[in-house]
Amino acid sequence: MLESAATSFASIVMVGIGFGIAGYGYHHYYKTLVLRKMTIAFEPGDPVLELAAMSRSVPKHIAGNALDPHFEHPAGKGSGSESSDADGDNLDYTDTDTDNDNDDDAGDDGRGHYWIRRPEQELVNGIVSGLTIGHYHLFIGEKGTGKSSMQLDAMAQIDAEGVAMFDAHADLEIFRIRLGKALNYEFNEDYIGGYFSERGPRETTALLDIERALNKLEKVAVNRRNATRPGVRRRPLVIIVNQMHLIRDDEDGRDLIELLQQRAEQWAASGLVTMVFNSDDYWVYERFKQLAARLEVHSIQDLSRHQAMETLKRYRWRHFGERVSDDLASDIYERVGGRLTFLNRVVRSMDMLWTCRRIMEAEKMWFLGQCWILGGDMDDDVMDQQKWAAAAMVLAQALVDKEAEEWESKKQEAAEASEAAKAQGSKKTNAALSQPSGAPHRTWLPSVSLHEAQQIQTRADFIREMDRRNLFTIDSHAQVRASSVPMQWALREICEMPGFRDHLDATVQRISDIESLGRTRELVAKDLVLGGHYELSSGKKDGGGNSGSGSKTEVHFRGWSPHERPSRDPPEPGSGKTT
Incomplete structure (x- = not known):
């Protein structure tokens, strides 16, 4: 028995030591494996x-x-993003095109x-x-x-x-x-060691x-x-x-x-x-x-006019073999601006101007669906949503008015410059009207500072939610403007609707009336005896529950018997009595 017990004990000890050494080795191996796998994630390729x-x-x-300048592109046979050969099979694609060259490469055309x-x-x-x-x-x-x-x-x-x-x-x-x-x-x-351990609190949250x-x-x-060789960056x-x-x-x-x-x-x-x-x-x-x-x-802002026009021309020729004129490219830029996502949709379309109109209408419908105002006949149950909508419309009206003011100012400056040029005998063009002089190479959109937008809306918590919904945008300089050129066009179309200002004023007035009714309390006095009175007082309680100092108002209600009720007839002239 002693010999068998000693043998069994020695076997158990050896097995335990073996498992311990193996577990300890696996634990360190696993930690090294984790670091090696994470290092592989930063090797070339992704x-x-x-x-x-x-x-x-x-x-x-x-x-x-x-x-090939004489190459005839099969435009009109497909959307440009997928083509087929004569047998109807899909053609292979290549991704060898990069934009590592400069825009002014000679011969690129x-x-x-x-x-x-x-x-x-x-x-x-x-x-x-x-x-x-x-x-x-x-x-x-x-x-x-x-x-x-x-x-x-x-x-x-x-x-x-x-x-x-x-x-x-x-x-x-x-x-x-x-x-x-x-x-x-x-x-x-x-x-694997997780099979032999319990889940602890340190593993409970993401x-x-x-x-x-x-x-x-x-x-x-x-x-x-540490593995970087000396002298290497x-x-x-x-x-x-x-x-x-x-x-x-x-x-x-x-x-x-x-x-x-x-x-x-x-x-x-x-x-x-x-x-x-x-x-x-x-x-x-x-x-x-x-x-x-x-x-x-x-x-990161939209592309400039020149960059957007060049991008449109190159992309259109690449996919459709169509050479876009400067006038058409400028017209498209005026409609959708230099936003790459809009330009991508436009150049892939067969009718680019029709796609521009679709984008502009989509932005308009999105804005109206999010914050259209219901006028003076709205129900009081929708007041919270209408507060948000009215604030958006008030800011939109302010941006449109500012755009009109700045545009008139720019036209006046251009007219004065033209007169000065004529006086000097030189010819000047009105190309400066296309962009404000302060930002000649960017999409020009009227903007107000963040604090001014909050003051216009009379709320400080609405504008950030509007930024999340892509109705307006706030840039890194705390300037608020429309989220895009099509959105600014939508704001202009909405604010120029017949009767819009009156409709907005009626909505704001209805909101004010509902809020006024919510702040009004009606008191009904009942069961007053002749000569009785109510005493109304207001005050604050201190920490011990005692009433603090406050104002007190005594309201006395008088009553008359049927025989003592004053006459409702107007006083006779010259009697000196007043009602």
């Missing part, structure tokens, strides 16, 4: 670039013959590249390639202005080496999954998982820097978080933004990681501004 390359493809037969290089591209290239360090960046601009496209182009130039990009989401669990996918991190969900993922990322960045890792405005403006969302900003501040100071955030809404900038020390804000 799934985001593959998806972007597919979206920018063009038919091979068009790309191969577009440089608008046939080589259909994307225009934006002036901000050099800045984005420096950030994504790791040449710009010491700061983290926030790109603000309306949807469709090309923020993500510029970053994808910069990633393509370095084959996404050292760069990871993902989209934010309102749900923290989905945000956690997307962050893990971008970093190639499983959040210890594939850890925010804690995000913190742990950022801790691993910091270790990867440190190892990457140490490039930081780059994390791009797209669509930050999708995060909810609630307690969880603010905690997430605070967590990301704290890491961005630390990593920017040390040069380990450069974080880049993209947002369409102004409230994200307000949250960053409170704790920002190394933040750089970049406002």
Whole structure:
């Protein structure tokens, strides 16, 4: 028995020691494996670039013959985004077209590249390639202005080496999954040791998982820097978080933004990681501004007139083989501006002007559906919504009036300049009327400052929600304007409707009347004896529940008997009595 017990005990001890050594070794191996997998995520190549390359493809037969000036493009046979050969089979696509050349390349003639290089591209290239360090960046601009496209182009130039990009989401669990996918991190969900341990409180929330993922990322960045050979430039890792405005403006969302900003501040100071955030809404900038020390804000606006016209010409020739005239391109720019998302829809259409009208009407219907006013006959149940709608219409009217005033001022200045030129004997053109002199190369839209917009609306909480719904936009300089050129056209059309001002005034008056009725209280005095009175007093109570000092009003009600009731007849002339 003793021998058997000793043998069994020795076997158990050896097995326990073996399991302990194996578990300890696996634990350290797993931690090393996690760092190795995350390091692989920053090697050249990224799934985001593959998806972007597919979206920018063009038919091979068009790309191969577009440089031939005698080539007849099969325009009218398809939409331009997908073509078929004589047998009906889909043709292959190529994605060899990039916009790395300058816009003024000799001999290009608008046939080589259909994307225009934006002036901000050099800045984005420096950030994504790791040449710009010491700061983290926030790109603000309306949807469709090309923020993500510029970053994808910069990633393509370095084959996404050292760069990871993902989209934010309102749900923290989905945000956690997307962050893990971008970093190639499983959040210890594939850890075998979890079968032998209980789930602890540290694994209960998505925010804690995000913190742990950022801790691993910091270790990867440190190892990457230590592995860099002496004399070689140490490039930081780059994390791009797209669509930050999708995060909810609630307690969880603010905690997430605070967590990301704290890491961005630390990593920017040390040069380990450069974080880049993209947002369409102004409230994200307000949250960053409170704790920002190394933040750089970049406002991405629409293309200028020249850039938009060149983009339209190149893209149209690339897909349809059609040479667009300057007058047509200028007309399209006046209708939809330099917004890339609108230009993309226009150039892919067979009838570009019809598509422009569709875009303008869609913006108008969106604005009317969100905030149309109901007039003086509206029911009091919709007052809260009508407050919001009336505030939007009042701001729209103010922007339209300001546009008219500035336009008249510009015409007067142009007329004075023309008269001065005639007096000097030189000929001047009125081309200056197309754009204000203060912003000759940008889409001109009337704007007011944020505090002025709040004063116009008499509310401070409406304008940010309107920014989220793309009715108005707030740029990084706290200037409020219409969200786009088609939206400004929609505001102008709405405010020029017959009887609109009276309709707006009636709505505002009806809202005021309903609020006045809500603040009015009716008192009914009953069962008063002859000569009785009510005593009305108002005051505040102190902490002990005692009434504090306040005003007191005594209201006396007098009564008359039927024989003592005063006469309702008017006094006789000359009697000296008054009623």
